[in-house]
Amino acid sequence: MMVNARNSEASSGTARWLVGAVVVVALFALPFILSQLGRTGEYWIWVTTEMLIMALFAMSLNLILGYGGMVSFGHAAFFGVGAYTVALLMKKAGAPLVLALALAPVTAAIAAAVIGWFCVRLIGLYFAILTLAFGQLLYMVVFQWYTFTGGDDGIHGIPKPEILTPIAYYLLCLVLFLICFLVMRMIMNSSFGLTIRTIRENMERAKFIGVNVRRFQWYNFILAGAFAGLAGGLLCELNRFAQTEFLHWSKSAEPILASLVGGMYSLVGPAIGSAVLIFLKIIVQQAHPSLVETWAIFLGLILLVVVLFAPGGLVGLYQRLTGKSET
Amino acid sequence: MSVQFYLFLLINGLSLGMLLFIIASGLTLVFGVLRVINFAHGSLYMIGAFLAYSLSLLMTGGSLFSFFVMLLVVPPLIAVIGFVLEYTLFRRIYRAEHLLQLLLTYALVLILDDLVRLVWGGDPRNVTRPEFLAGSVSFFGMALPTYNVFILCIGPAIALGLWLMLYRTRAGNLMRATVSYPDTLGALGVNVSWVMTSTFMLGCWLAGLGGVLMSSFANIDLAIGMEKIIECFAVVVIGGLGSVGGALLGSLIIGVGITWLPVLLASVGVQEASRWALVFPYAMMAVVLIVRPWGLFGKPER
Structure with a gap:
């Protein structure tokens, strides 16, 4: 199916480590530079924090989308479960942030385990539609259940620990993002990750050589759900509210678009894609007030261009331009 | 509650289902022939409703x-939009992955x-029903x-029309042949991409018709496209992707379910029963x- 998958991730040269190190140092230095800019700087710290979180969300989806070849239109469900876990634990149970954030991926993983158990029985389009159905089902439940989730009002005023200045929260998100990145990288380079890719390339053959395809896909689905839950929890604390929009299927589309724009056959592609999309959105909206309303048209046009002319995304373009095949 | 009341709800549910069928049949036809699930079908339906307005x-x-002018003008307009979309965009991706x-x-x-x-802006709009259809009919009190x-009445007429077209005309034969053996059909000298374009236009025509009918049925706003496309997904999944008969059954199930539940x-x-009933299409879709x-009507692939 996806022919241009290259699996030479293990053979990373020193150059790549160097680039990675520079990027990481830059990311750590960024908020301190931005904080010199006053109000706009504060705003951009908030934006970059959101970028990190949405990048994590996109990368989590890419575990099943790019690596697993499973198109899920219900990934926001786990994002939302994570967000509501943090919101409910902190607002209603008065739990500390650390505990809430630690439990967000757990509850999301449980939700993913239940939903995934059904979904991995289907393939292709049917899998996509079933994930959509489950995602919307969960959205509806959260939307209706006033007494527990606050319905369409959402949950507001989630407490913020004193020590968490915007910079501190940025750093927390960055550290968690990097840890997740390394863990995902490790998983996808392990035999588990290779098996997942084998299934993507040729499910029949994977079955023939004795791989329990469903089980591997199920585990992968749960993993992706857990990371999405963490991202949801982080965004919830950043915004200090949880709302039903977090679970809506249009939210599920966001990481798909990010993966497509960034390039879904690599680990960093989706992260770059979501950062680029958020950045473009803000640039477009700041360019002229009337453009605030038309962002969706821009997004649609970007998407059309990518689908028709560059299905490999930005990473794919970069590889085509440099003639490199490192994915 | 009296039996009459349930009967009343049943009839309302059936008419809602018929409306849904008109839209969903377009979606399922397009899927059957083109193998593309068209998310934009709901948007085309919405454009139809607003054009009617x-x-x-x-x-x-x-x-x-x-x-009558609305019924005659709007659906073909939507079909023309469909033609443009198919000719410029959809054509390029028939061989691409599902995701793309x-x-x-x-x-x-x-x-x-x-x-x-x-x-059109974000305000809800409505279209006045023609006097002839604005009143009420008494039926068993x-x-x-x-x-x-x-x-x-329109719904079954459309269903019958579609059936006659699909099973009794050459155009229908070509469409059904395209579903099963597009390559063979091409080798026999049929212009398959023209069949696909026509099918797509027919699907859009149905979406436009649904939009016109909806514009006088209830208020229309910017949310109706998204709302309807998900309902159509449910209908099409319940009936079987690509099956028009299935879409009819699915529409009636969803229509009656939404009104009865x-x-x-x-x-x-x-408590809050009317809100919980909204879960029904999704639950039904997941179960099926x-x-x-x-x-229910489809055949397993491979």
Whole structure:
């Protein structure tokens, strides 16, 4: 199916480590530079924090989308479960942030385990539609259940620990993002990750050589759900509210678009894609007030261009331009 | 509650289902022939509804003449939009992966929905029903809205028309052949891409027709496209992707379910029953996909 998958991730040269190190140092230095800019700087710290979180969300989806070849239109469900876990634990149970954030991926993983158990029985389009159905089902439940989730009002005023200045929260998100990145990288380079890719390339053959395809896909689905839950929890604390929009299927589309724009056959592609999309959105909206309303048209046009002319995304373009095949 | 009341709800549910069928049959036809699930189908339906609204402003509202003009003008206009979309965009992605196809149609949703907002704004609108259809018909002592009865008649007519076209005409034969053996058909000298374009236009025509009928049925706003496309997904999944007969059954199940469930739940004592009943299409869709992924009327692939 996806022919241009290259699996030479293990053979990373020193150059790549160097680039990675520079990027990481830059990311750590960024908020301190931005904080010199006053109000706009504060705003951009908030934006970059959101970028990190949405990048994590996109990368989590890419575990099943790019690596697993499973198109899920219900990934926001786990994002939302994570967000509501943090919101409910902190607002209603008065739990500390650390505990809430630690439990967000757990509850999301449980939700993913239940939903995934059904979904991995289907393939292709049917899998996509079933994930959509489950995602919307969960959205509806959260939307209706006033007494527990606050319905369409959402949950507001989630407490913020004193020590968490915007910079501190940025750093927390960055550290968690990097840890997740390394863990995902490790998983996808392990035999588990290779098996997942084998299934993507040729499910029949994977079955023939004795791989329990469903089980591997199920585990992968749960993993992706857990990371999405963490991202949801982080965004919830950043915004200090949880709302039903977090679970809506249009939210599920966001990481798909990010993966497509960034390039879904690599680990960093989706992260770059979501950062680029958020950045473009803000640039477009700041360019002229009337453009605030038309962002969706821009997004649609970007998407059309990518689908028709560059299905490999930005990473794919970069590889085509440099003639490199490192994915 | 009396039997009559349930019968009343049943008839209303059926007319809602018929409306849904008109839209969903377009989606399922397009899927059957083109193998593309068109997210933008809901947006085309919405454009149809808003075009009908604009047309109704140009003419004396509530006249039978204006209603017929809407019915005759809007669906073909949507079909023309469909032609442009198919010819310029869809054609390029028939051989691409599902994901790219889905995303292309999703991109169209983003663009079309926002264009609708730019053109018509976000306020809810409605179109006056023609006088002839505005009243109510008494039926076993119940006062049924004439418009619902009218839709209840149009729906089966469309279903019959589609069936006749698919099974009794050359065009229909070509469409069905394209579903099963597109390559063979091409080798026999049939212009398959023209068949695909026509099918797509027919699907859009149906979406436009649904939009026109909806514009006089209830208020229309910017959310109706998204709302309807998900309902159509449910319908099409329940009936079986690509099956028109299945879409009919699925529509009726969803239509009747949506109208009946709130009452049933409320009578068992569930709080906020009308809100919970909204879960029904999704639950139904999930159950069918788990138990019979190919739908009630479809056949398993491979």
